[in-house]
Amino acid sequence: MKLTLERAKELNDAQVTQEHLVLHAKNVMYAMGAMADYFGEDREHWMAIGYLHDYDYEKYPDEHLQHTEKELLAQGVDEADVRAILSHGWGICSDVKPETNLEKSLFTVDELTGIIQACARMRPHGITDLELKSFMKKFKDKKFAAKCDRSLIQSGCEMLGMEVSKAAEICIEGMKPFAADIGLLGTE
Ligand SMILES: [Fe+2]
Secondary structure, X not given: OOOOHHHHHHHHXXXXXXXXXXXXXXXXXXXXXXXXXXXXXXXXXXXXXXXXXXXXXXXXXXXXOOOOHHHHHHOOOOHHHHHHHHHOOEOOOEOOOOOOHHHHHHHHHHHHHHHHHHHHHOOOOOOOOOOHHHHHHHHHOOOXXXXXXHHHHHHHHHXXXXXXXXXXXXXXXXXXXXXXXXXXXXXX
């Protein structure tokens, strides 16, 4: 059975407790929901994968994704879903290459949502009035949120056959309705 959001939350919440990591899981979850809508795919399923994607990171930050495959299979998660999760670390801490649109989207939005979050956090109204144009300015400014790897996002978008600005637009608009849940209502 495909991973449900309920099950993803059960599994992740049992292991991931740090607030910034929970927020990251939610950011990726909403961005994946928006990407699923764009591709006409199963929104809940993509959100579930997004929520669970960093399952082992809090416990094993230096061995990220090495404690995911066996553990999730033992919890009854489908092989295809485990594969999707492993592929988000392709070239960094995994040799599973993203092949499907779900996998390519996860690979891309993991990093992309980091810049969106950083950008929205500095604004009085957070993500709620963040426009694509201002986001792209920050994206092109390499000194802004310097830890977010633009080249990863670019290669993810190339795999998807999508401009970075398109992926950013989908994610920003997809995250906006959930601004309160992801702590991005702004500084005011
Ligand atoms: Fe992540």
